[in-house]
Amino acid sequence: xxxxxxxxxxxxxxxxxxxxxxxxxxxxxxxxxxxxxxxxxxxxxxxxxxxxxxxxxxxxxxxxxxxxxxxxxxxxxxxxxxxxxxxxxxxxxxxxxxxxx
Amino acid sequence: xxxxxxxxxxxxxxxxxxxxxxxxxxxxxxxxxxxxxxxxxxxxxxxxxxxxxxxxxxxxxxxxxxxxxxxxxxxxxxxxxxxxxxxxxxxxxxxxxxxxxxxxxxxxxxxxxxxxxxxxxxxxxxxxxxxxxxxxxxxxxxxxxxxxxxxxxxxxxxxxxxxxxxxxxxxxxxxxxxxxxxxxxxxxxxxxxxxxxxxxxxxxxxxxxxxxxxxxxxxxxxxxxxxxxxxxxxxxxxxxxxxxxxxxxxxxxxxxxxxxxxxxxxxxxxxxxxxxxxxxxxxxxxxxxxxxxxxxxxxxxxxxxxxxxxxxxxxxxxxxxxxxxxxxxxxxxxxxxxxxxxxxxxxxxxxxxxxxxxxxxxxxxxxxxxxxxxxxxxxxxxxxxxxxxxxxxxxxxxxxxxxxxxxxxxxxxxxxxxxxxxxxxxxxxxxxxxxxxxxxxxxxxxxxxxxxxxxxxxxxxxx
Numbered sequence: 001x002x003x004x005x006x007x008x009x010x011x012x013x014x015x016x017x018x019x020x021x022x023x024x025x026x027x028x029x030x031x032x033x034x035x036x037x038x039x040x041x042x043x044x045x046x047x048x049x050x051x052x053x054x055x056x057x058x059x060x061x062x063x064x065x066x067x068x069x070x071x072x073x074x075x076x077x078x079x080x081x082x083x084x085x086x087x088x089x090x091x092x093x094x095x096x097x098x099x100x101x
Numbered sequence: 102x103x104x105x106x107x108x109x110x111x112x113x114x115x116x117x118x119x120x121x122x123x124x125x126x127x128x129x130x131x132x133x134x135x136x137x138x139x140x141x142x143x144x145x146x147x148x149x150x151x152x153x154x155x156x157x158x159x160x161x162x163x164x165x166x167x168x169x170x171x172x173x174x175x176x177x178x179x180x181x182x183x184x185x186x187x188x189x190x191x192x193x194x195x196x197x198x199x200x201x202x203x204x205x206x207x208x209x210x211x212x213x214x215x216x217x218x219x220x221x222x223x224x225x226x227x228x229x230x231x232x233x234x235x236x237x238x239x240x241x242x243x244x245x246x247x248x249x250x251x252x253x254x255x256x257x258x259x260x261x262x263x264x265x266x267x268x269x270x271x272x273x274x275x276x277x278x279x280x281x282x283x284x285x286x287x288x289x290x291x292x293x294x295x296x297x298x299x300x301x302x303x304x305x306x307x308x309x310x311x312x313x314x315x316x317x318x319x320x321x322x323x324x325x326x327x328x329x330x331x332x333x334x335x336x337x338x339x340x341x342x343x344x345x346x347x348x349x350x351x352x353x354x355x356x357x358x359x360x361x362x363x364x365x366x367x368x369x370x371x372x373x374x375x376x377x378x379x380x381x382x383x384x385x386x387x388x389x390x391x392x393x394x395x396x397x398x399x400x401x402x403x404x405x406x407x408x409x410x411x412x413x414x415x416x417x418x419x420x421x422x423x424x425x426x427x428x429x430x431x432x433x434x435x436x437x438x439x440x441x442x443x444x445x446x447x448x449x450x451x452x453x454x455x456x457x458x459x460x461x462x463x464x465x466x467x468x469x470x471x472x473x474x475x476x477x478x479x480x481x482x483x484x485x486x487x488x489x490x491x492x493x494x495x496x497x498x499x500x501x502x503x504x505x506x507x508x509x510x511x512x513x514x515x516x517x518x519x520x521x522x523x524x525x526x527x528x529x530x531x532x533x534x535x536x537x538x539x540x541x542x543x544x545x546x547x548x549x550x551x552x553x554x555x556x557x558x559x560x561x562x563x564x
Contacts, residue, residue: 032131047144051131055419057146058155059128065156074151074228079323081145 020092024085027063031056042086050085057082068095104174110181110349113173114165115157116341116377118448119334123161124455127334127447129419130409130557149319149327150335151228154221158334164380166338168220175219175252179208180342184350184511189478196498198508201358203347203374204481205515210275212484212516213370214245214330217339221328222249231324232256236286236311236413238366239265239438239486240272241516242330247281260286260314262441263306264434269520286311293317305434308442312413332367332412332446340373347374347511348381356509357385360497363513364490365393365402365460366439367412368449370515375458378511391458393449394493396440396468397537399432401425402453402460404538406547408554410444420557423450426538427546427553433536435465436524437485443546463492464535469528471495472518484516485524 025037032050046052052060065072072095082088119126148155157166168176187200194200205213225233233255237243243259250257259276263285266273273283284290286306287297293313297304304310312329319327330336344361351357361378363371375391382389395402402424410425412418425444426432432441445453452458463471465485472488474495475481483491494512501508518525527533 031128033128034131045142045144046146048142052146053129053417053419054146054149055127055129055155055421056131058148058150058152059159061148061152062156062159072152074153074224077148077152078228078230078326081147083143083145 017089017093020089020096023064023067024089024092027060027067028085030063031060040085042089043084045084046082046088064092068092070095105177107173107177108181110346111173111177112168112342112345114167115338116345116380117160117164117166117338118376118380119159119161120164121380121383125334125448125451126159126161127421129421151224151230153224153228154335157338169223172220172223176216176342179215181346181350182207182343184347185479187479190475193474193478194495194498197501197503197505198498198510199356200494200498201351201356201509201511202479203343203511203513205343205370205513206481206484206487206517210241210245210248211520212241212245213340213343213373214242215249216342216373217330217336217369218242218245218249219252220339222246222253222255225326225328226253226255230255230326232258232326233328234258234260234315234319234325235328235330236260236308236313236315237330238262238308238311238441239484240269240276240520241439241484243281243283244272244275244279246328246330247276247279250281251279257281258315258318259283260288260311262286262308262311262438263304265438268434268436268438268524271520284314286314288314290314291317305431307431309413309428312418316413316417331369331442334448336369337372337376337446337448340369341377343370343373343513344375344377348377351511357381357387358389358509358511360390360392360508360510362392362394362490362494362497362510364437364440364486364493364515365395365445365449366486367442367444368446370513372449374511374513379457391452392493392497393453393458393460394489395460395462396432396435396437396489397462397464397535398435399426399430399441399443400462400538401443401445403462404543405444406550407450407454408550409557410550410553412444421447423447424453425550426543427550429549430546431539431542433539435485435536436521437465437468437489439484439486440489461493461496463489463496464537466528466533466535468492469525469533473525473528475514481514482518482525483514484518485521487514487516488518490514
């Protein structure tokens with residue numbers, strides 16, 4: 001998946017879905033002004049429920065890049081389409097489990 | 102294959118003002134309160150732009166961002182662009198000033214738009230996009246993107262505002278020459294176009310509708326994407342080659358401007374020339390006056406409001422805080438089609454809000470008079486948009502006292518007017534009237550803008 005490691009922080013094998021979830025929720029809190037993270041659940045939709053658009057989506061990916069210390073690649077991201085928070089957590093998990101790391 | 106030889110003055114990096122002023126990063130307002138979202142369950146989020154471009158719009162870490170080699174080779178075919186002193190214009194105006202101009206009209210497509218079109222086409226092609234769709238007002242952006250797409254083996258579809266395509270059909274011919282498919286907007290190809298035509302079959306079109314049509318077409322398949330020619334931070338970034346060259350070229354002449362003047366559509370030519378000079382002025386700890394010149398028919402800065410707004414008529418673009426006349430405002434069909442966008446981009450809007458730039462509105466007749474004078478004295482016929490910058494500069498110079506030091510001004514001539522000869526001919530024949538705002542359209546649009554803001558911002562701001 002989309003990743004080039006920027007340094008050696010990268011992936012810890014023990015990082016699991018709950019850690020991916022924490023990363024995603026923390027990034028969402030930065031990008032969506034006034035979001036009450038404790039009220040968000042994985043089935044909530046990014047567009048319909050959280051009101052995100054393509055600009056916020058791009059900002060979220062930049063935020064996740066920083067938190068994951070990776071550089072996401074254009075060709076991997078252009079075709080992904082995410083509907084709900086769970087999709088986003090799946091994406092982060094797949095980055096974390098990337099063999100490049 | 103080796104590219105063309107690069108001039109030492111050709112910048113190798115873009116200048117990123119967000120490093121110096123991170124407060125200008127645009128944030129989208131959550132759309133949760135926007136009416137119509139009730140029926141959007143299952144709607145997926147998709148990047149319209151390659152992520153490299155999106156990242157550029159948020160980058161606050163790097164003051165200089167490297168220009169890819171492939172783009173530099175293409176820039177080298179027409180850059181650096183000329184910077185000249187307008188000696189004969191100075192004499193004719195008899196002003197206490199030294200006037201310099203930067204000329205961006207000498208490339209094949211005739212305007213500064215090529216600087217970002219090449220960069221964007223490069224990133225879209227590298228990301229695997231096959232087809233780019235866009236909206237264009239005056240046609241400079243559409244022409245530049247069509248050419249850039251041809252170079253990068255991309256298909257290109259352009260929705261061009263009806264008023265300007267009818268004024269200068271040769272713009273459409275140029276785009277087709279480069280392989281693009283061109284539609285007059287509003288068109289019957291999209292829902293939004295059909296809706297506008299149903300309300301008014303003679304609708305002259307706006308950039309907001311053209312963009313909405315382009316977005317609708319781009320959404321039809323996975324290999325197509327929408328691209329935009331102004332307003333976004335990444336687009337302004339690509340244009341900073343203009344200002345960086347100007348800094349070097351003026352340094353060779355032992356000069357630095359007191360004042361930089363450019364016309365303002367959504368802000369790409371203005372930002373392109375002004376931002377690197379602003380950075381250089383701050384490095385030198387000297388003041389610099391920035392003047393944005395807009396069309397009196399579309400005075401988004403001087404009469405607009407700093408509010409959250411959309412940049413397309415479909416309502417799908419991000420909601421950002423901008424100086425706007427409202428996305429439903431229909432400006433009269435002036436020849437400076439590139440200045441007809443209802444709002445300035447977020448970055449230039451933020452600069453206007455914090456006092457970093459001044460604005461003035463110039464009517465069409467005054468701008469053509471200035472364009473003719475520039476042609477007579479300097480041998481370059483400016484595009485109608487650029488003629489606004491010349492007129493604004495003349496206004497600034499006319500107020501500069503004779504007893505003070507000469508004012509050193511730099512004006513950006515963003516494109517040539519050789520495809521606008523019919524308009525200049527009409528001016529010469531006395532057939533061009535001063536055109537100002539359509540007051541009734543403006544009043545309705547501003548009310549809608551306020552209503553939109555009440556609907557979406559109060560809950561978000563209250564958190």
